[in-house]
Every structure is written in structure tokens, then in C-alpha cells.
Amino acid sequence: MSTLPMVEPAINPVEPFLRTDRMPHIWCPGCGIGTTVNCFARALVESKLNLDKVAIVSGIGCTGRVAGYMRLDSFHTTHGRAIPFATGLKLANPELSVVVYSGDGDLIAIGGNHFIHAARRNVDLKIICVNNFIYGMTGGQVAPTTPVGATATTTPYGCFERPFNLPYLAESSGAVYVARWTCFHVRHITRAMVEAFNKKGFSFIEIITPCPTLYLRRNKLGDSLDTMRYYKQKSVIKNGANTKEVEIALGGEIICGKFVDIERPTLGQSMNMQLSKSLGARYVAPGGR
Amino acid sequence: MKANPAGVLTGAHFLDGDQACCEGALAAGANFAAGYPITPSTEVVERFAARIPTVGGLFIQMEDELASSIAILGAAWAGKKVFTVTSGPGFSLMMEHIGLAAMTETPCVFVDVQRGGPSTGLPTLPGQADMMQARWGSHGDYETIALCPNSPQECFDLMIDAFNLAEQYRLPVLFMMDECVGHMTEKVVIPPADGIEIFPRRFTSLPPSEYKPFKPGADGVPEMVKAGDGYRFHITGLTHDEQGYPAMNWREQEKLVRRLVEKVRKNTDKIVRYEERDIEDAEVVVVAYGITSRVALRAIQMAREEGIRVGLLRPIVVWPFPEKHIRELSEKVKAFVVVEMNYGQMVYEVERCAAGKARTELVDHGGGTVHEPEDVLKAIREVAR
Amino acid sequence: MPEPPVSLARSRKHRGVVYIDWDRCKGCGFCVEFCPPKVLALAESYNAHGYHPPHLTNEQGCTGCDLCGLYCPDFAIYGVRVPVETTEAEVRANEG
Numbered sequence: 081m082s083t084l085p086m087v088e089p090a091i092n093p094v095e096p097f098l099r100t101d102r103m104p105h106i107w108c109p110g111c112g113i114g115t116t117v118n119c120f121a122r123a124l125v126e127s128k129l130n131l132d133k134v135a136i137v138s139g140i141g142c143t144g145r146v147a148g149y150m151r152l153d154s155f156h157t158t159h160g161r162a163i164p165f166a167t168g169l170k171l172a173n174p175e176l177s178v179v180v181y182s183g184d185g186d187l188i189a190i191g192g193n194h195f196i197h198a199a200r201r202n203v204d205l206k207i208i209c210v211n212n213f214i215y216g217m218t219g220g221q222v223a224p225t226t227p228v229g230a231t232a233t234t235t236p237y238g239c240f241e242r243p244f245n246l247p248y249l250a251e252s253s254g255a256v257y258v259a260r261w262t263c264f265h266v267r268h269i270t271r272a273m274v275e276a277f278n279k280k281g282f283s284f285i286e287i288i289t290p291c292p293t294l295y296l297r298r299n300k301l302g303d304s305l306d307t308m309r310y311y312k313q314k315s316v317i318k319n320g321a322n323t324k325e326v327e328i329a330l331g332g333e334i335i336c337g338k339f340v341d342i343e344r345p346t347l348g349q350s351m352n353m354q355l356s357k358s359l360g361a362r363y364v365a366p367g368g369r
Numbered sequence: 370m371k372a373n374p375a376g377v378l379t380g381a382h383f384l385d386g387d388q389a390c391c392e393g394a395l396a397a398g399a400n401f402a403a404g405y406p407i408t409p410s411t412e413v414v415e416r417f418a419a420r421i422p423t424v425g426g427l428f429i430q431m432e433d434e435l436a437s438s439i440a441i442l443g444a445a446w447a448g449k450k451v452f453t454v455t456s457g458p459g460f461s462l463m464m465e466h467i468g469l470a471a472m473t474e475t476p477c478v479f480v481d482v483q484r485g486g487p488s489t490g491l492p493t494l495p496g497q498a499d500m501m502q503a504r505w506g507s508h509g510d511y512e513t514i515a516l517c518p519n520s521p522q523e524c525f526d527l528m529i530d531a532f533n534l535a536e537q538y539r540l541p542v543l544f545m546m547d548e549c550v551g552h553m554t555e556k557v558v559i560p561p562a563d564g565i566e567i568f569p570r571r572f573t574s575l576p577p578s579e580y581k582p583f584k585p586g587a588d589g590v591p592e593m594v595k596a597g598d599g600y601r602f603h604i605t606g607l608t609h610d611e612q613g614y615p616a617m618n619w620r621e622q623e624k625l626v627r628r629l630v631e632k633v634r635k636n637t638d639k640i641v642r643y644e645e646r647d648i649e650d651a652e653v654v655v656v657a658y659g660i661t662s663r664v665a666l667r668a669i670q671m672a673r674e675e676g677i678r679v680g681l682l683r684p685i686v687v688w689p690f691p692e693k694h695i696r697e698l699s700e701k702v703k704a705f706v707v708v709e710m711n712y713g714q715m716v717y718e719v720e721r722c723a724a725g726k727a728r729t730e731l732v733d734h735g736g737g738t739v740h741e742p743e744d745v746l747k748a749i750r751e752v753a754r
Numbered sequence: 755m756p757e758p759p760v761s762l763a764r765s766r767k768h769r770g771v772v773y774i775d776w777d778r779c780k781g782c783g784f785c786v787e788f789c790p791p792k793v794l795a796l797a798e799s800y801n802a803h804g805y806h807p808p809h810l811t812n813e814q815g816c817t818g819c820d821l822c823g824l825y826c827p828d829f830a831i832y833g834v835r836v837p838v839e840t841t842e843a844e845v846r847a848n849e850g
Binding site for chain 2: 099101132135137152154155156161164169173351362363
Binding site for chain 1: 773775778780781782783784787788805820821823824825826827828829832834
């Protein structure tokens with residue numbers, strides 16, 4: 081053993097954000113959700129947000145469990161309804177930074193209607209969509225993001241539906257910030273999250289993540305490490321790409337980057353502007369009570 | 370505490386039930402509503418949308434009832450006093466979030482202006498066929514409180530009570546109107562703000578290190594908190610412990626869900642409310658609620674003129690059901706005549722509580738219009754024989 | 755939790771240490787794969803769950819970049835930069 085003095089023991093940068101009394105978490109070995117949580121923690125530090133004013137809302141699913149593990153005001157809501165809950169929360173207290181952290185099935189299948197409307201209205205929410213192309217928690221059913229040909233328990237002979245192209249869906253619905261990264265791109269994810277936190281409006285970050293136990297195993301795609309290597313090799317960074325062209329095929333190229341970063345009034349701003357214009361001095365802004 | 374004058378439209382007005390319901394919410398201090406248009410309830414939120422920007426608060430029309438029913442829960446956890454409004458088909462859609470509100474003990478009010486059903490049914494015509502759904506509609510075990518107004522005045526008065534009960538017991542309260550009461554126009558007197566008693570939200574004064582969102586007080590109800598105050602709390606629909614953390618085992622289920630149902634069951638005596646007319650010497654008791662109670666009154670008048678000793682029992686709080694009182698009455702009276710605008714819902718409760726000691730007759734009606742007093746009179750005559 | 759293995763290099767180039775939570779690790783291998791100086795490897799021994807956590811193969815090579823920490827899905831490892839000045843002072847103290 082060294083005779084040199086010890087370094088002051090530091091703390092894992094993610095630790096202050098975890099409900100350590102609930103560790104270890106339930107995610108499988110090699111699941112990418114934990115990796116995204118690391119990025120989230122570091123992004124919260126970097127963006128210098130007041131953590132008492134950050135609220136995290138999740139739906140149901142493996143990614144939906146993130147809210148329960150974060151030491152923030154957190155809400156584990158019903159399947160698909162994280163976004164409207166978050167909308168109520170944000171409208172009621174605009175001081176809050178509201179993050180919706182959920183999976184592809186929760187946000188886009190059952191939650192699809194709420195997703196497009198919140199994007200249309202530009203509700204000031206930060207959507208972290210962890211996309212593992214499957215319904216993990218319930219055992220590996222097909223999702224609206226599952227590529228054609230992939231096997232899932234409810235498409236045992238291969239998925240035959242064209243999947244959603246999430247960045248395209250987000251952009252065309254009106255999101256003001258749209259980015260996609262894979263679990264490999266940890267520094268980019270962190271930076272994207274910081275940008276989203278500082279952005280006013282509906283910000284959408286899709287993170288392609290491995291689900292080793294179900295999606296990868298059933299489709300004989302190797303283990304999580306193989307998939308991370310695949311992300312590294314087959315991803316192409318194209319900032320500003322046309323979101324129409326970023327569809328993902330099974331085993332195909334993954335186009336990553338920041339695709340959309342525009343400005344337009346948020347729902348809260350538009351509401352205030354319109355009501356002030358119509359009512360003039362009679363308008364009582366909702367803040368007070 | 371007294372009502373905030375900003376929302377109180379003091380004075381004598383000519384309003385329909387929907388409008389009065391909105392004014393009741395405003396007087397109670399509601400400052401956030403989300404809704405989706407559905408006949409015959411839409412006027413409630415239309416009026417709220419027009420009134421709230423000058424009172425202080427907001428309304429948002431969401432993309433469907435699923436979104437409306439959970440947006441209000443989000444707003445409640447940010448500290449707002451919230452409600453939503455719907456009718457039958459929307460009520461069915463909202464069931465999941467009534468359950469979430471019950472499980473997370475979120476104070477809120479759900480208004481159901483009942484119409485003919487099932488399914489799309491009779492959108493513009495009355496019904497009273499959601500009564501059992503109000504009690505059992507969401508999956509799992511839970512208790513809610515449901516009130517049933519029978520006039521626009523009651524739509525105002527009882528809405529304030531609904532919000533007060535929601536805050537007192539930290540749960541969703543259901544406001545079961547019907548299309549008739551909702552669309553009839555009558556005099557509604559709104560008192561000055563200092564004449565309206567409001568039960569304030571029981572925010573905790575404990576520091577974050579000690580506060581537990583689901584640790585009950587002596588009355589079985591935990592204290593509330595809101596996002597943004599540094600409490601770093603967790604709310605989940607999963608079975609949870611006092612900390613709010615998921616705890617999915619039978620012990621925590623027993624501890625939590627039993628407390629949720631007992632919150633209402635153990636306080637039933639304090640919550641139950643009913644109106645009685647001509648009960649003292651009655652041999653026959655007509656049980657009716659909502660608009661049907663007014664038709665029943667006419668039938669009772671006609672029966673009294675024939676010499677039949679009949680009275681009215683009108684549950685105002687329908688859930689929890691006035692079980693104790695029905696049991697007491699069943700010892701004294703010959704029969705109950707249950708008049709409702711459905712094919713039999715609350716009659717089962719009456720029959721259960723009467724336990725065979727008094728006969729129970731149903732005068733049913735599928736909705737679309739109210740009963741004819743003659744039909745009620747026939748039943749009264751039949752059981753009085 | 756036992757005292758984590760802390761190592762300081764005797765060389766001026768050394769710039770980092772890692773801390774490993776032995777029992778949290780699930781042996782996914784991300785840290786080993788993505789460590790830029792390639793100084794991590796899965797240990798021969800295993801933890802209570804049967805997984806092989808990583809260990810530093812070359813204590814002098816760790817740069818403290820914390821990429822391992824960023825990747826770890828189980829929050830079982832993190833890297834810390836050691837200021838170069840500290841390292842030089844300690845080296846002089848050792849030699850002196």
C-alpha cells in the first residue's frame with residue numbers, strides 16, 4: 081500500500097440526486113437507463129438549477145421508475161399520462177422546471193395523443209424519452225418504435241408495422257428543441273439536457289438505449305456491451321439533419337444530433353399574452369393565489 | 370377560514386345548475402380547472418373559462434378527459450384547488466385518475482352531469498345511471514364521497530361542501546348532478562364571502578426531514594405539501610409506504626388501502642347528509658335523489674291527500690350511503706319506495722340496509738325525461754296496502 | 755462499505771483515482787470498454803451477487819476523467835481528478 085497521503089474521498093456525482101435509501105435500483109445488468117440518469121444528474125449540476133424547483137414526472141415502465149429514484153419532487157403517474165400531469169403542474173406553478181422522464185411506449189403509444197398536443201402548444205416541459213424499442217417492464221412486447229422485422233412477444237414472427245420516427249413526430253407536432261443521442265453519447269446527452277433545461281418550451285431528447293434482457297436477447301443482438309459498440313460504430317452525428325430522414329431500421333445507421341432548436345412562445349406565455357390583450361386591466365394573472 | 374371575495378359573485382341570480390356549479394367552485398376558491406367539452410356539462414367550464422381570468426387562476430381545455438382528469442392532479446400537487454367536469458362517457462374515461470387521486474390522496478372534485486346512457490346514450494337528456502359507477506367505477510378498493518344536488522341553489526352550495534370535504538379528507542369528491550338540474554334555471558342566492566366557510570388545505574408545518582406524505586394524523590388523513598417547497602417528496606400510484614415509496618407487498622397493501630377506505634367509513638357519521646320530509650309518522654318512505662326527489666315530492670303530496678302516511682328521504686351525500694339511517698327507518702316503516710332515473714342502482718343499497726325488515730320497491734325509469742308523479746304514486750299505493 | 759482502494763501514482767503524469775462500490779456493480783463492462791486510457795478490467799473475484807466488478811489495472815494511468823462514472827448504469831464507479839500540484843507535492847514529500 082502507498083505511503084502517500086490519501087485523497088479526500090469524493091462523492092459520486094450522481095449520489096446527491098439519488099434516493100440512496102432505495103438503492104439498488106431494479107434495472108437489469110447492462111440496462112441503459114442508469115446511464116441516462118448519470119447524465120441527468122450531471123446536467124442538473126451544470127445547469128445550476130435550483131433543485132427545490134425541479135419536478136420530475138414519470139409514467140409507467142422501466143424508465144418510469146426514474147422518478148422514484150431521484151431525490152426531487154417526483155411523481156410516478158399513470159401509464160401514458162405523465163405529460164398532462166406535468167402540464168397541470170407547470171401551468172399551476174410556472175417557477176418549476178418540469179422534466180418528464182419516461183419510455184417510448186409510455187410517451188408515444190398510450191401517451192401519444194398527449195405528446196403531440198403538448199408539443200403543439202409548446203408547454204414548457206423537458207421530455208427525456210428513453211427509447212429501447214420495446215415494452216420492457218411487461219416482458220418485451222412490441223412498441224411503436226420497434227423496427228420492422230424485430231421480434232417481440234406480441235409479434236413473435238417479426239414486427240410488421242412501420243415504427244414512429246420520434247424526432248420527426250416531435251418536430252412536426254411543434255417541439256422547439258429536438259435531439260437524439262444514443263446511450264453511448266454520454267457527454268452529448270448531458271449537454272443536450274443542459275440545453276433543454278435552459279430552453280423555454282417543449283424540448284424533446286430521445287436517447288436510444290439497450291434493453292439486454294428482452295429486446296437484445298430476443299433479437300439475438302448480443303449483450304448490452306455489443307449494443308453500445310454498435311451505437312458507437314453505426315451512429316452518425318448530423319446536427320440539423322432533416323428529421324424526416326432519421327428513421328431507424330433494424331441493425332441500421334442511427335442518425336444522432338440536435339435537429340431542432342427554435343424559439344416560439346410557450347403555452348404559459350401565449351395564454352398570458354392573449355388574456356392580457358383581451359382583458360386589459362381586468363386580467364388577473366394566475367400566479368397570486 | 371372565510372372565502373376569498375375575488376371568486377364570490379355575491380347577490381341573487383337567475384342561473385342554471387351548470388352555471389351555479391361553476392360559481393360554487395369559484396366561491397370555494399377553485400383556481401385551476403381542466404376539462405373537455407361534453408354535453409350537458411360543458412357550460413360549467415365555459416363559464417369558468419370566462420370568469421377565472423378576472424378572478425385569478427386558470428382553465429385549460431385539454432385534448433381529452435384522460436388528460437383533463439390528470440392535469441388537475443398535477444395542478445393540485447402544485448398547490449391549486451382543482452376540479453374537472455364531465456358526463457357519462459367522459460366519466461368512464463376519468464375512472465383511472467379518480468383511482469389515482471384516491472390512491473395518492475389528492476384533494477380534487479370531479480363533477481358528473483349525468484345523462485342518458487349507456488355509451489353515447491342521450492347526450493342532451495337526463496339520467497341518473499352513473500351512481501354505482503361513482504362508488505365502484507375505478508378498479509381496486511377505495512372510497513370516495515359523492516354529493517347529489519337537486520336544484521341550481523344546491524349546485525352552488527354543495528360545490529363548496531364538496532371542496533371542503535376534499536380538503537378535509539384528502540380525496541377525490543364526486544359531484545353527481547344530472548342534466549335536468551344542470552339545465553334548469555332558478556334563483557340562486559350567493560352570500561357575501563364572509564358568509565362562506567372554507568376548509569383550508571392542510572399543508573404541513575413539519576420540516577422536510579420529518580414530513581411523510583402518507584403518514585396519517587389522528588383522523589386518518591395525512592398532511593399535504595406542494596412541489597417547489599423543498600420537500601423532495603414522491604407520489605406514486607403503486608402501493609406505497611408512509612414515505613410514498615413503492616412498497617409492493619401485502620403488509621403495506623393492508624396498511625395503506627385499509628386506511629384509505631376507513632378514512633371515509635370511520636367518518637361516515639360526520640359526512641352523511643340527507644333531507645327528510647314528513648318522516649315522523651310515515652309508513653312508507655320514498656328514497657329519491659337529484660331531480661327525481663322533486664318529482665317524488667309531488668307524488669308524496671298526492672299520496673298524503675289520499676291519506677297515505679308517506680315521507681321523503683333524500684340523500685344529499687349519496688356516498689357514503691346513509692346506511693345507519695336506513696337501518697333505523699327499516700325498523701319503523703312498512704316499505705321503501707326507491708325512485709331513480711335508472712334501472713336500479715341505489716335501490717340495492719336501500720334493500721341491503723333494510724335487510725328484509727321493510728319491503729323495498731323500485732320505481733325505475735331509463736332516463737331521457739323525469740318520472741311521472743303518477744308512477745311514483747302507484748308504487749306508494751301498492752306498498753301502503 | 756469497506757474503504758475503497760485509493761491509489762496515487764508516483765509519477766507526475768498521474769491525474770486521477772476511481773472509487774468502486776463493489777456490491778452495486780452488475781458487471782456490464784461499460785466502464786472497461788469506454789475508459790479512454792484503458793486502465794480498467796473486470797476483477798477475477800466477484801461480489802455477493804456473483805458479478806465481477808472492475809479494478810484498476812494500472813494505477814498510474816487513470817486520468818480521473820469520470821467517463822466510467824458517466825457510463826455506469828448502476829452508479830457503482832466514479833472517477834475523480836487529482837490536481838497535478840497535489841501529486842507533485844506528495845511526490846516531493848515522499849522523496850524528501
